[in-house]
Amino acid sequence: MKNYLLPFFLIFSFNFYAQTAQDTLDIKKAALAYIEAQHNPNPKLMESALHPRMVKRSVFRNKIAQKDFVSEFFAENMIILAETYNIKGDKFPKNPRKELKLLDVSEKTASVKLIADAWIDYMHIVKINGEWKIINVLWQYNDVLQHE
Template identity: 80%
Template sequence: MKASFLILSLALAATLNLQAQTAQDTLDIKRVALAYIEAQHTPNPKLMQDALHPRLVKRSVFKNKATKKDYVSEFFAENMIILAESYNVKGDKFPKNPRKEVKLLDISARTASVKLIADAWIDYMHIVKTNGEWKIINVLWQYNDLAEHQ
């Protein structure tokens, strides 16, 4: 009986250590996810750059109209910084009060998984803590309307 209690206690302690984070980490993770979308709203390439890890890869699956075959598109940090600078220059790409809902799916000491729900799409993000800062390193996204993936 004592051995079972000891094993259970050790397992619980190990789990708590694996999930270690601070309230500040949670705030920083949400801030980075929001910076990613708000940099596109404003536009603000500096805000985007500050939110991204330099090795970021953003992917989605599209269907080639001619061949009808699926393919994976990839963007990198540089593409996203340019996008933040140019995508919404006229201010016509988003509603007046755009949707930007951040759901924390999992947070560990150095990694986090986040779901960002925006107006036209959903982004699943992996956010990593490097050198004391949270940065987006992976994004997998899709349009809400799958017909847009053509």
């Protein structure tokens, strides 16, 4: 005897998550806060976007040893960077590029690509205690020669 109910149970046993409009707004808000806090020095805005255990990584080349290495920045470094990096207002064009692409969104996690003027950031953003916070960033310069 064939079990005709099996397909029914398989279809409805999965937990489908629909991204809400508010999730989309909040994810974009966190990603934009990250870059805008650098455009217009604002450490509080940067802090609001980051999970306290955020790590930002990239790969650079040590010219002397001729070896690649991974650099790491943490939330504290990024907050200080937001306060000091563009203090003279000369690090970005007048209308800086900040293009966001939501690559994937689940109930508690999102992957976002930020294309800025000189670099690309891939971000993992988590929903924790009802708020979306950046927890990982992997980035590179558009000109990979700047990694040497």
